[in-house]
Amino acid sequence: MRSSIDTLGFVGGGQMAEAMIRGIVASGLTTAEKIMVAEPSVFRRDALLNQYGVVCTSEAEMLCHSCKVLVLAIKPQLAATVLAEYRPFLTSEHLVISIMAGVTLHTLAGWLGDTIRLIRVMPNTPALVLAGATAFSPNHHVTDQDRKTASALFSAVGSCVEVPESQLDAVTGLSGSGPGYVFTFIEAMIDGGVLAGLPRPVAEQLVLQTVYGSAKLALETGDHPAVLKGKVTSPGGTTIAGIQVLEDGALRGVVMGAIEAATERSRELGA
Ligand SMILES: NC(=O)C1=CN([C@@H]2O[C@H](COP(=O)(O)OP(=O)(O)OC[C@H]3O[C@@H](n4cnc5c(N)ncnc54)[C@H](OP(=O)(O)O)[C@@H]3O)[C@@H](O)[C@H]2O)C=CC1
């Protein structure tokens, strides 16, 4: 049977909170009336209320009194200041889930208290369409039920895996930031289609379906990407001519360097 969750509170109602809210409601895990968002911007509160029907507040006390599960979805740079407002209202009944890049369980415990049940999570924006990729690490106060709660929350909007906390900066550089790399690649492919003479809307449709279809093919067959690439590259054909240009441009090294840089930035944000 599917687990359900108590009232869910978001600290911060920005891009990632919105992706999660939309995905969670669409998944049927909970309803919009059982989600509350604390957000300072009145425009943002109105937008979230009007679009999703979630309850909004500007007060930390109201959020903490209404919700047993809190998702921290603010920028890491603001966290110390913002969480000082929350600390007085947190009790042993709360489970706190942080999606902030780089911020460690140790740092969170310093801000929120040593005894708080904390889970550090790295989701990504495709959660909005129930195709997110999430990894999480709990602290040692977390119960099996808390693990199930986090797992239910993020499995409802995609795939979810528990990892040691030492791997979470790499997860951030890979799948947290990953949609940004993929969209850059998609944009470049569309421009390539236009350069080759296709109308932009036609190029867009073809590229989006190609990227979606390639990921689906790899997921559903379980075949290694090298095997699937081999099936596209006819001897002396078009694909190998294109791949030669990608290799000349050191695409693999560039992509690996991007993930390394993002992982390092996650570490810096947490330092
Ligand atoms: N975007 C992504 O793809 C991912 C982001 N993350 C993490 O999620 C977090 C949020 O990122 P993202 O959604 O992109 O950022 P956004 O800037 O879109 O969202 C942050 C939100 O927090 C609000 N905020 C500021 N001060 C407070 C406060 N005192 N109380 C409550 N809310 C406040 C901001 O309001 P205002 O704008 O009015 O200041 C804003 O709406 C970050 O820590 C990021 O590392 C994790 C995975 C993926």
Ligand SMILES: O=C(O)[C@@H]1CCC=N1
């Ligand atoms: O760019 C960022 O810092 C956030 C974290 C992962 C994705 N977006």
